[in-house]
Amino acid sequence: MASASTFLSHPNPYSNDAVLSSRSRLQSFSCFASRSNFYGSKFTSKPISLSTFGTRPVRPEPARSSASEPHQTFDVLIIGAGIIGLTIARQFLIGSDLSVAVIDKAVPCSGATGAGQGYIWMAHKTPSSELWELGLRSQRLWEELAKSLIEQGLDPLEHLGWKKTGSLLVGRTPEELEVLKRMVKQQCEAGVRSEYLSATDLRIKEPELRVDKDTGAAFLPDDSQLDAHRAVEFLEKGNRLYSSEGRYSEFYNDPVMSLLRSGGSGEVEGIKTSRTILHCRKAIVVAAGCWSGSLMQDLIRESEIVLDVPVKPRKGHLLVLENFNSFQLNHGLMEVGYVDHQTTVQLPNILAPSLLDQSLSVSMTATMDTVGNIVLGSSRQFAGFGTEVEETILSRIWDRAGEFFPKLREKPLSDISKSREVRVGLRPYMPDGKPVIGPVPGLPNLFLATGHEGNGLSMALGTAEMLAHMVLGNAEKISSAPFAAHGRC
Numbered sequence: 174m175a176s177a178s179t180f181l182s183h184p185n186p187y188s189n190d191a192v193l194s195s196r197s198r199l200q201s202f203s204c205f206a207s208r209s210n211f212y213g214s215k216f217t218s219k220p221i222s223l224s225t226f227g228t229r230p231v232r233p234e235p236a237r238s239s240a241s242e243p244h245q246t247f248d249v250l251i252i253g254a255g256i257i258g259l260t261i262a263r264q265f266l267i268g269s270d271l272s273v274a275v276i277d278k279a280v281p282c283s284g285a286t287g288a289g290q291g292y293i294w295m296a297h298k299t300p301s302s303e304l305w306e307l308g309l310r311s312q313r314l315w316e317e318l319a320k321s322l323i324e325q326g327l328d329p330l331e332h333l334g335w336k337k338t339g340s341l342l343v344g345r346t347p348e349e350l351e352v353l354k355r356m357v358k359q360q361c362e363a364g365v366r367s368e369y370l371s372a373t374d375l376r377i378k379e380p381e382l383r384v385d386k387d388t389g390a391a392f393l394p395d396d397s398q399l400d401a402h403r404a405v406e407f408l409e410k411g412n413r414l415y416s417s418e419g420r421y422s423e424f425y426n427d428p429v430m431s432l433l434r435s436g437g438s439g440e441v442e443g444i445k446t447s448r449t450i451l452h453c454r455k456a457i458v459v460a461a462g463c464w465s466g467s468l469m470q471d472l473i474r475e476s477e478i479v480l481d482v483p484v485k486p487r488k489g490h491l492l493v494l495e496n497f498n499s500f501q502l503n504h505g506l507m508e509v510g511y512v513d514h515q516t517t518v519q520l521p522n523i524l525a526p527s528l529l530d531q532s533l534s535v536s537m538t539a540t541m542d543t544v545g546n547i548v549l550g551s552s553r554q555f556a557g558f559g560t561e562v563e564e565t566i567l568s569r570i571w572d573r574a575g576e577f578f579p580k581l582r583e584k585p586l587s588d589i590s591k592s593r594e595v596r597v598g599l600r601p602y603m604p605d606g607k608p609v610i611g612p613v614p615g616l617p618n619l620f621l622a623t624g625h626e627g628n629g630l631s632m633a634l635g636t637a638e639m640l641a642h643m644v645l646g647n648a649e650k651i652s653s654a655p656f657a658a659h660g661r662c
Contacts, residue, residue: 246452247274247422249644250444252429252468253460254279255286256401256629257622259408260637261458262421266412268641272420274451275412276444278428281405284462286629288598290491290540290548292505293631294396296340297512299356300363303607303655308628309365310651311635315397318634332407334400334543340505341370341379342391342512343537343577349509350389357391368392381500383579398505399630400543424449432457432472432619439476441619456644458620463487463558463601465623469613478615482662484624486599488556490566493594494547499580502541508577511536511551535569537577546594549574551627553600560597567595600626603661608632610639610656620644621658 249265251258254277262273281287293315298308316337319329329335344350353369360367370392376384378392415421424446433443433450443452461468463486473480538550552566568586575581603609603624613619622640625632639653 243448244450244452245274245422246443246454247272248453248455249273249458250451250453250456251275251458251460252444253277253458253462253465253623254281254423254425255284255460255462256405256408256633257462257625257636258458258460259405259412260633261460261622261640262412263408264634264637264641265644266415266421269645270420271455273412273415274422274424276424276427276429276446276451278426280425281409282402285489285598285600286401286405288489288491288596289401289627289630290538290550291334291399291401291542291630292340292396292507292538292540293399294340294393294505294507295360295365296342296367296391296393296396297507300359300365304628304632305363306651307632307635307639307656309363310638311632312395312397314634314638315399316395319397330543332403334403335397336543337395337397338503338505338540339392339394340396340507341375342393342507342509343375343382343388344390344509345385345388347387350387352509353389353391360391360393366393366395368394379503379506381502381578381580382506383577392504396505398540398542401630403543404630424451429468429472432476434476441616453618456618456620458622458640460622462623462629463599465601465609465621469621473616478613480613480615480658480662482609482621482623482658484601484603484609485555486558487602487626488552488554488560489550489598489600489627490552490563490570491548491550491596492567492570493542493596494549494589495592495594496545497547497589497592499583500578501545502539502547506537506539506577508537511538533566533569535566535573537573539574539578553627555602558599560599562595562597601629602626605661608636608656609658609662610636611643611653611658614659614662621662 248271251262251273254275258275258277259281262275265271265273293312295308295312298305315335319333319335322329322332342353342356344353357367357369368391370378370390372384372386372388375382375388375390412421427446427448430445430447432441433445433452434440435442441457443450444457459465459469463484466482466484469480469482533552533554535552540548542548549570552570554566571581571586601624603626606626608624609621611620613621620640620643622636625636635651638650642649643653
């Protein structure tokens, strides 16, 4: 899930979008002693300490400068410290000599990024889709990063939570098996290693999976997984290595209040946060996850710009079985129904009158994390910005997973209440299923990078590369046209 932890001044009481299971983030940081080769030439840096400030709910106010307000200037300002914002910052730092500041209303991994399942998969994508090239490019960049760590004698599992598990997209009806066979053919023709597994082959690959004569799977051996918290920590440490050069700063727990625009040209010149004024020379990037739409509305409210970024929160639950020794998984698994979420029911209005349309879909996903916990999902629903744990949804996830893994049926969900973790996050959903990556029409130095829904981790590096190339005027690796804001916002 892409981060949803940037804009504080929304009337919703859950505007912090905290992941219910997230660990308490460190509030002072110490940098690596030297850069890894992946970030550039090695050098010695001094420890950097960043203090944490409290948060307070506030509404945006018109930008007003005063002598008491500190002013700082950077080339690029990035609003949002989820996986998208941090990878964009990294791309500017390693690919240019520009200075970068990352601003967030909270701290990294406090939104959807920290609540995700961490898969970097192509199994559920098709070469004919507009997401294919971006997903494939991102996957290859993650793999290059993992290989660079290995070349330096570092373990990518330790530093990123990265491991090449391979993925299985599982079908259980004759119709689904035909879909899988077509997908495998298309993926192979597109140059991706993909194999159709019959029931017999699948049983060997994943012994704990329930398999009958109408069960089969698409197997993609190059798909991998990440641990979001480890990956974000790695990115933060790498970015901070540039602080001693004056090229990188973080402003956490500091919500953005308004844009600063030139009185003459109307060009965006910076932002005002709750504590400071930040000027930019080159670009401002809004990577605020599901808050990007409401944030943009507030930021341009008093301007002549007409813009509606239709990104909205799509709530998701994951159920983590801690120290669950009944079985192990050899690969990441996902049912075919995950692709279009065919299992849909209408929930009663149990939360508030404003949450009348809660369309819930539940599809089986199953992975094993870096410490051996089983992670089961997943649900999707439109329920506003609330992040309450809903036991009825957890029960549906448990029951659905039990249809695929018989050993889960041996005990009720209530028996594991003391050895479970629940992750709840808000995916940034776009109606057409594609992220928005590119300049805001009418404000050429203001860029959007949002709407990845459940693909934030898997598409982060490709998104960062694409957006940085736009700002720097470099040639594109893949076409950005499908993701432009024009005609969609």
